[in-house]
Amino acid sequence: MMKMLIPICHHCNQTRSVRKHGKGRSTGTQRYYCQSCKKTFQTKYIYKGNEAQIARQVTRLISQGNTPEMIGAVLQVGLSTVRHYLGSSHIAHISDLSA
Template sequence: MRMLIPICHHCNQTRGVKKHGKSKVGSQRYYCQECKKTFLTKYIYKGNEAQIARQVTRLISQGNTPEMISAVLQVGLPTVRHYLVSDK
């Protein structure tokens, strides 16, 4: 059986990624020894996923409003606004 090696969401490294316990809902948490941060490979709330920030940026550049983006991506309006503010 082949084990999948998780990739750190923060620094994109696979080397030095170790298991780091479980989240409150029981998902496996990982610790990256390269950037010293923890992460999950699968999030329950879509707003925590890495590609959401890129999608928000792309949709706003296409002329969509934050409200429309929130509905399309199925994340909260504060999450969309957070990515818009942090993108500037």
């Protein structure tokens, strides 16, 4: 018998109030809904633009003189993702962590 893994809400860490909530349109990945915090999530997140390392890599590549277009091509993320990290507090936060 296969043991079923219970998903944990990424937003509030609850397990008891998590229910299946359909599948993602583009990926077919199972989605879940947390009845505690009323948010949806996926257990396997496949979008590279939201990975923690992307902000660090954008910071490093921009400090080396690369353009946002070049960074997007190298990291295989959209230009809007690169601009998001360049124009937000992510850069300042990453700088604080590495200091």
